[in-house]
Amino acid sequence: MARITGVDVLDIRFPTSRELDGSDAMNPDPDYSAAYVVLRTDGDVDGHGLAFTIGRGNDVQAAAIQALAPHVLGREVPRDAAALGALSRELVGDSQLRWLGPEKGVVHMAIGAVVNAAWDLAARLANRPLWMFMAEMSPEELVSVVDFRYLSDAITPDEALALLEAAEPGRAERMSVLLAEGYPAYTTSPGWLGYSDEKLAGLARQAVADGFDMIKLKVGGDLDDDVRRMRLARAAVGDGVRIAVDANQRWDVADAVRWMKELAEFDPYWIEEPTSPDDVLGHLAIAQAVRPIRVATGEHVQNRVVFKQLLASGAIDVLQLDAARVGGVNENIAILLLAAKFGVPVCPHAGGVGLCELVQHLAMFDFVAVSGTWENRVIEWVDHLHEHFVTPATVHNGRYTTPTAPGFSAEIHPASLHRFAYPSGPEWSTS
Amino acid sequence: MARITGVDVLDIRFPTSRELDGSDAMNPDPDYSAAYVVLRTDGDVDGHGLAFTIGRGNDVQAAAIQALAPHVLGREVPRDAAALGALSRELVGDSQLRWLGPEKGVVHMAIGAVVNAAWDLAARLANRPLWMFMAEMSPEELVSVVDFRYLSDAITPDEALALLEAAEPGRAERMSVLLAEGYPAYTTSPGWLGYSDEKLAGLARQAVADGFDMIKLKVGGDLDDDVRRMRLARAAVGDGVRIAVDANQRWDVADAVRWMKELAEFDPYWIEEPTSPDDVLGHLAIAQAVRPIRVATGEHVQNRVVFKQLLASGAIDVLQLDAARVGGVNENIAILLLAAKFGVPVCPHAGGVGLCELVQHLAMFDFVAVSGTWENRVIEWVDHLHEHFVTPATVHNGRYTTPTAPGFSAEIHPASLHRFAYPSGPEWSTS
Numbered sequence: 055m056a057r058i059t060g061v062d063v064l065d066i067r068f069p070t071s072r073e074l075d076g077s078d079a080m081n082p083d084p085d086y087s088a089a090y091v092v093l094r095t096d097g098d099v100d101g102h103g104l105a106f107t108i109g110r111g112n113d114v115q116a117a118a119i120q121a122l123a124p125h126v127l128g129r130e131v132p133r134d135a136a137a138l139g140a141l142s143r144e145l146v147g148d149s150q151l152r153w154l155g156p157e158k159g160v161v162h163m164a165i166g167a168v169v170n171a172a173w174d175l176a177a178r179l180a181n182r183p184l185w186m187f188m189a190e191m192s193p194e195e196l197v198s199v200v201d202f203r204y205l206s207d208a209i210t211p212d213e214a215l216a217l218l219e220a221a222e223p224g225r226a227e228r229m230s231v232l233l234a235e236g237y238p239a240y241t242t243s244p245g246w247l248g249y250s251d252e253k254l255a256g257l258a259r260q261a262v263a264d265g266f267d268m269i270k271l272k273v274g275g276d277l278d279d280d281v282r283r284m285r286l287a288r289a290a291v292g293d294g295v296r297i298a299v300d301a302n303q304r305w306d307v308a309d310a311v312r313w314m315k316e317l318a319e320f321d322p323y324w325i326e327e328p329t330s331p332d333d334v335l336g337h338l339a340i341a342q343a344v345r346p347i348r349v350a351t352g353e354h355v356q357n358r359v360v361f362k363q364l365l366a367s368g369a370i371d372v373l374q375l376d377a378a379r380v381g382g383v384n385e386n387i388a389i390l391l392l393a394a395k396f397g398v399p400v401c402p403h404a405g406g407v408g409l410c411e412l413v414q415h416l417a418m419f420d421f422v423a424v425s426g427t428w429e430n431r432v433i434e435w436v437d438h439l440h441e442h443f444v445t446p447a448t449v450h451n452g453r454y455t456t457p458t459a460p461g462f463s464a465e466i467h468p469a470s471l472h473r474f475a476y477p478s479g480p481e482w483s484t485s
Numbered sequence: 486m487a488r489i490t491g492v493d494v495l496d497i498r499f500p501t502s503r504e505l506d507g508s509d510a511m512n513p514d515p516d517y518s519a520a521y522v523v524l525r526t527d528g529d530v531d532g533h534g535l536a537f538t539i540g541r542g543n544d545v546q547a548a549a550i551q552a553l554a555p556h557v558l559g560r561e562v563p564r565d566a567a568a569l570g571a572l573s574r575e576l577v578g579d580s581q582l583r584w585l586g587p588e589k590g591v592v593h594m595a596i597g598a599v600v601n602a603a604w605d606l607a608a609r610l611a612n613r614p615l616w617m618f619m620a621e622m623s624p625e626e627l628v629s630v631v632d633f634r635y636l637s638d639a640i641t642p643d644e645a646l647a648l649l650e651a652a653e654p655g656r657a658e659r660m661s662v663l664l665a666e667g668y669p670a671y672t673t674s675p676g677w678l679g680y681s682d683e684k685l686a687g688l689a690r691q692a693v694a695d696g697f698d699m700i701k702l703k704v705g706g707d708l709d710d711d712v713r714r715m716r717l718a719r720a721a722v723g724d725g726v727r728i729a730v731d732a733n734q735r736w737d738v739a740d741a742v743r744w745m746k747e748l749a750e751f752d753p754y755w756i757e758e759p760t761s762p763d764d765v766l767g768h769l770a771i772a773q774a775v776r777p778i779r780v781a782t783g784e785h786v787q788n789r790v791v792f793k794q795l796l797a798s799g800a801i802d803v804l805q806l807d808a809a810r811v812g813g814v815n816e817n818i819a820i821l822l823l824a825a826k827f828g829v830p831v832c833p834h835a836g837g838v839g840l841c842e843l844v845q846h847l848a849m850f851d852f853v854a855v856s857g858t859w860e861n862r863v864i865e866w867v868d869h870l871h872e873h874f875v876t877p878a879t880v881h882n883g884r885y886t887t888p889t890a891p892g893f894s895a896e897i898h899p900a901s902l903h904r905f906a907y908p909s910g911p912e913w914s915t916s
Binding site: 080081082083084085107108109110111113114115117118121148149150151152153154155156157158159160161162163203204205206207303306307308329330331332333334335336339354356357359360362363366367 | 511512513514515516538539540541542544545546548549552579580581582583584585586587588589590591592593594634635636637638734737738739760761762763764765766767770785787788790791793794797798
C-alpha cells in the first residue's frame with residue numbers, strides 16, 4: 055500500500071515580462087510563474103500539480119500549498135473516486151484555513167494545485183491520460199467526488215447523475231473520435247496589447263494559415279486603438295474567421311457597453327472579462343446590452359458558487375473553465391455539470407504556464423462524458439513555455455492533439471525547474 | 486520628512502480552541518489569530534494593523550503582508566487623504582499580485598492590514614482617534630480615497646460627494662453626542678454552539694442585566710437543537726430583547742428557508758450568513774422567502790463589488806461591515822457610501838482578535854459623517870482577548886465607549902506579542 059511521503063513545493067518564474075508576451079489591459083508586465091507541487095510517494099510514481107500566477111506573490115502561493123502538506127503527508131496514494139473525493143473534502147473543509155477564503159484566492163488555488171496533483175498521480179497509476187481516467191469513471195463515481203454544497207438550488211446530485219447517464223452511451227465512440235481528430239483550438243498569440251500593428255496583422259494571417267478559424271485580441275486600454283486593431287485583424291483574417299476580444303476586467307458596466315457598441319461592426323465573437331469577475335449582475339447587464347455578442351468569463355471566477363449564479367441568471371454565454379483557479383478537478387467537474395445543466399458551452403482559458411497542458415484534459419472529459427459535444431466549444435491556445443513540459447500540449451491545424459501519456463500533463467522538466475527557480479535559479483540569480 | 490523605515494510582520498495566535506469560545510457551525514475549533522503588522526518610521530510614531538484569521542494559515546497571511554513591504558518601505562509617512570489614497574491604489578493595483586485575488590482572499594486581507602496600519606499612523610500623527618480623523622476630512626477628501634472602479638453602475642463619485650455633503654452640517658453635533666453616549670452594541674457571548682443550555686441561558690440573562698437589548702445565537706448545526714436553544718434564549722431574555730441568529734454559511738438556500746420558518750415563532754431579528762457569502766442571488770432568494778426576518782451578511786464578503794450587488798439587488802437588509810476582510814479603511818468608506826445610497830443599516834461584525842477595537846471607529850465615522858444616524862444600527866461585541874490591546878474597546882451598559890486615544894486601537898501589548906508568537910512564543914513552545 056503506497057503512501058505519499060513528501061510534498062515538494064517550488065517557486066518557478068519565467069521572465070516573460072522582458073518580451074511583453076502576455077501583456078493586456080490589466081496585466082502589463084507578467085512574469086508567468088508556477089507554484090509547483092510534487093506529491094512524492096514510496097512507489098514508482100509521483101503526482102505533479104501547479105498554481106499559476108504572474109510573478110510577485112508566487113512565494114505566497116507556494117506557502118499556501120505548503121500549509122496543506124499535513125493533510126497529504128502519510129496519506130495512502132489516491133487511486134479512485136473515493137480517495138480523490140475524500141482528499142478534496144478534507145482540504146476544502148479545513149475549518150481554520152477556510153477563514154482565509156472561504157473557497158477563493160490563494161488558499162483555494164493551493165487546494166486546486168494539490169488536488170490536481172493527486173488526480174495526476176491516480177491517472178498515472180491507472181496508466182491513463184487524465185481525460186480518459188475521468189471518462190472511464192461511472193456516473194456515480196463522478197457525482198461522488200463533487201461537493202454540492204451551495205449548489206442545490208441549481209443542480210442536485212440526482213440531476214447531475216441523470217446528465218452523466220444520458221451521456222454514457224456515446225462515450226466509447228466519442229473517445230475514438232477524439233483520439234482521431236483532436237479538439238478544436240483558437241489562438242490568442244496575435245492579440246497581446248504590447249504588439250505592434252504589423253506584428254498583430256502578421257500573426258493573425260499566420261494563425262489562419264496555421265489552420266485556426268478563431269483568434270482573440272486583447273482590448274480595453276484605449277478605444278481608438280482597439281477599433282484600429284480590430285479593423286486590422288478583421289482585414290487580415292477575412293469574414294470567415296471568428297475574432298474574440300478580451301478586456302481582462304478593465305471596464306465598468308457602462309464602459310463595456312459603450313466599447314462593444316463601437317467594436318460591433320467588426321463582428322466580435324465574444325467579449326471576455328468585460329468587468330470584475332465578481333460582478334454577476336454586472337455581467338448580466340452587459341450581456342443584455344450587447345447581444346448578439348456573447349459574454350464570456352471564467353479565468354478569475356473563484357469557485358462554483360459564482361459560476362452557478364453566472365449561469366442561472368443568464369449572465370454569460372460562454373464559460374471559460376480554468377484548471378488552476380478553483381479547487382481542482384473535483385470542483386471543475388461541478389462546474390462542467392452546471393454548464394451542461396444550463397446549456398452553456400465551455401471554452402477553457404489557457405496560456406500562462408501549463409494551463410494548456412492541464413485544461414485540455416477537462417475539455418476532452420467534457421466532450422466524452424458530460425456535454426457530449428464540441429459544438430461551439432474551443433480551447434484557448436497560446437504557444438509559449440510548452441518546451442518546459444515533459445508531455446507538452448500540441449496543436450496542429452487548429453486542433454489540440456489528444457494526449458495519450460498517463461497523467462495530467464503538468465510535469466515540468468527538472469532542468470527547467472532548476473533554471474527558473476526563484477530567486478536562486480541561474481535565470482534569476484545571474485541576471 | 487519622516488519615512489517608513491521598517492515593516493514588522495508577526496504571526497500571533499491565541500489558543501481559543503481550548504475553551505470552545507468562538508465555536509459555530511462552520512468553525513468548530515478556532516484559534517483566534519492575527520497576522521500583525523507594524524509600520525516602523527524614523528519619527529516617534531509607528532502604525533499598527535492586523536489581518537484576523539482563526540489559526541492555521543496565519544503564516545500564509547503573514548507572508549502575504551510581507552510581500553507588500555516593497556510598496557511601503559522608504560515611503561513618506563502618510564498624513565492625509567492624498568497619501569492614504571495613493572497607498573491604497575498602489576497596493577490594490579500591483580499588476581502581478583492582483584492575479585492572486587483579484588481583490589479577495591489572503592492578498593486582499595494583507596492589503597487591508599497594511600492600509601489600516603497606515604491610517605493608524607496618520608491618525609496618531611494628527612493626535613486623533615481614527616473615527617474623528619476620518620470625520621474631520623472634507624467630503625472631497627473622503628471621496629478621493631475611494632476606488633470607484635466597478636461601482637459606477639451603483640454609485641458615482643458625484644453621488645458619494647452629495648451624500649457626504651448632506652451629512653456635513655450635523656457632524657459637530659453628532660460628535661458631541663457620540664462622545665457623551667457611546668454607540669449601541671449587541672453581544673454574541675451567550676450563543677456559541679459549544680456552550681451548554683445552562684451556560685447559554687445564564688449568559689443571556691446576564692447580557693440583559695448588563696444593559697444589552699440585543700443578543701445573538703449561533704445556529705445551523707442541528708434544527709432541533711436550534712429550536713430548543715432559541716426557545717431557551719427567548720424565555721431567558723423576554724420579548725423586549727432582540728435575538729439575532731447566525732448560521733455561519735452552513736446552509737444551502739432551501740435549508741435556510743426551512744430553518745428560519747421553524748425559528749420564526751421566536752421572532753429572530755436577523756439571520757446572519759445563511760449561505761455562501763459569494764451567493765448574491767442565493768441571499769436574495771432567502772430574503773424574499775423569510776421576510777420579515779432580516780438577512781444579514783458581510784464578515785466574509787470579499788470586497789465592494791459583492792457588497793454592491795447584495796445592496797443593489799435587495800439581497801440583504803443589514804450590512805455587516807468587517808474591518809479586516811476587505812482592502813482597509815479606503816474600501817470600507819466605499820462600502821459605507823454604498824450602504825447609505827441604498828438605505829441599508831450597517832451593523833459591523835466584530836469579535837475575533839481586535840475586530841471590536843477596529844470596527845468601532847468605522848461605525849462611529851458612519852454615524853458622524855455618512856449615514857448620520859444610529860437608528861437600527863448596532864456593533865457586535867464579544868468580550869474576549871481585549872486585555873491584549875493597549876487601548877482596548879470597552880462596552881458599558883450595552884454601548885461601546887467612544888475611543889479618544891489617537892489611532893485605530895489595533896496596537897497589541899509587546900508582552901502579548903511575545904507570549905503568543907507562533908510557534909516560538911512561550912504559550913505555544915511550552916504547551
